Amino acid sequence: MIVVTQKPLDEILHFLSSNNNILVVGCDGCTQPPRSLKEAENLGQLIELGGKQKNKNFKVKAITLTKQCDSAAASSELTPQIDDAQAILSLACGIGIQTLADIFPEIPVFPSQNTIFIGAEEKEKGFYEERCSVCGDCVLAETGGICPITRCAKGLLNGPCGGTRKGGKCEIDPEKDCAWTIIYRRLEKQGKLDMMRKYHPFRNFRVVKRPGRVEAMKT
Amino acid sequence: MVTLIEQFGPKVQANEDLCIGCGNCVFYCPNDSVRMKSPGKACFNLSSCRGCGICVAFCPAGALDLEGLERETISNLISRFSSELERPRVLVFHCQWCIFSPLGLHKNVGFIDSLCTGRIQAFHILEAFRKGIDGVMIAACEADNCQLEKAGERLKPLVAVLQERLGVIGLQDRLHLCLAPPRSSEIFEEELEQFLMKIKELK
Numbered sequence: 001m002i003v004v005t006q007k008p009l010d011e012i013l014h015f016l017s018s019n020n021n022i023l024v025v026g027c028d029g030c031t032q033p034p035r036s037l038k039e040a041e042n043l044g045q046l047i048e049l050g051g052k053q054k055n056k057n058f059k060v061k062a063i064t065l066t067k068q069c070d071s072a073a074a075s076s077e078l079t080p081q082i083d084d085a086q087a088i089l090s091l092a093c094g095i096g097i098q099t100l101a102d103i104f105p106e107i108p109v110f111p112s113q114n115t116i117f118i119g120a121e122e123k124e125k126g127f128y129e130e131r132c133s134v135c136g137d138c139v140l141a142e143t144g145g146i147c148p149i150t151r152c153a154k155g156l157l158n159g160p161c162g163g164t165r166k167g168g169k170c171e172i173d174p175e176k177d178c179a180w181t182i183i184y185r186r187l188e189k190q191g192k193l194d195m196m197r198k199y200h201p202f203r204n205f206r207v208v209k210r211p212g213r214v215e216a217m218k219t
Numbered sequence: 220m221v222t223l224i225e226q227f228g229p230k231v232q233a234n235e236d237l238c239i240g241c242g243n244c245v246f247y248c249p250n251d252s253v254r255m256k257s258p259g260k261a262c263f264n265l266s267s268c269r270g271c272g273i274c275v276a277f278c279p280a281g282a283l284d285l286e287g288l289e290r291e292t293i294s295n296l297i298s299r300f301s302s303e304l305e306r307p308r309v310l311v312f313h314c315q316w317c318i319f320s321p322l323g324l325h326k327n328v329g330f331i332d333s334l335c336t337g338r339i340q341a342f343h344i345l346e347a348f349r350k351g352i353d354g355v356m357i358a359a360c361e362a363d364n365c366q367l368e369k370a371g372e373r374l375k376p377l378v379a380v381l382q383e384r385l386g387v388i389g390l391q392d393r394l395h396l397c398l399a400p401p402r403s404s405e406i407f408e409e410e411l412e413q414f415l416m417k418i419k420e421l422k
Binding site for chain 2: 006008009010013028033034035036037038039041042045046048049050053064123
């Protein structure tokens, strides 16, 4: 999932300051935490309250879309609801915001979230953690499903650095597990320790030129 | 064996059309009464639902409601309090186990109870402020005294995040979390009086 954090409210109110009719649009897609209809309503209420503090009467409507990043679906869902919106405040990730902005180029589309990483929620621990670095050359088949590029502080591809602390913790960040320790233990469980001996050449950082672009029919 | 409450008590009401399959309800339900079914919708086992409302509070899509304590019911009550209470108007959200003597008799204070504090959510707190309530207090037990671990643990972060956001617009002092040990109505009453005085000064 795409992990987002909500922008400070004063920053959001500043974006909206020159508009009155605000359409707050949530997304049912992949943000973590989910930013669907109720989240859009809560943000809408905060904006109304914030406006009142500055003697500004925002007219706020909150809705949600199935996926803001799917331009065909977003366009067909949103167009009938756009009414007299002077600005759109999106709760989606950066992709959703830009897609809406392309669909409605005359209407300013503002972000309410900062998109911070691709990751998963460790619900028991109460954290969202980055899990994928979008490197374009996935090595998870060799590492028992644990990504060393993301979870090893040094991004090593051929085993631990030798600085692993007691308890299997990382030399750089003692709060973190040494990724290669947990990879070793996972491969051991699967009876695949021979993978640890496999040499992986140094990472090719140009696998995906940024900004990335691939032909849809050929992926 | 199904208990009486499980047979006859209020239940979660799920609108499958609005469900986005995020899985929050599955994780947070204290009774394991929810699972994900294909294709990506929450599926409820109502016979074990005990009406705590935690899933309703955690649902980001507004797909869930609670029988008897519906969103509209609470919203209507907030509207009523905002027109009937004398200023400064204070609302207290609490679970049924908070025992207070001035229940329902205070001209400035409205009480909104629920079976469990799990029912309390940011939506109604913000709604209260929007409708002209001057102060909102949540009364609950400390997490380690609360029978429902997941309900007790969520209140501090919920209030902390809301206070941070309300702080930007100068409203953070109008939201207060009162954590009193069970069976100590004096602590609650004292905090309520202090909160009322603070709200009076803020006006």
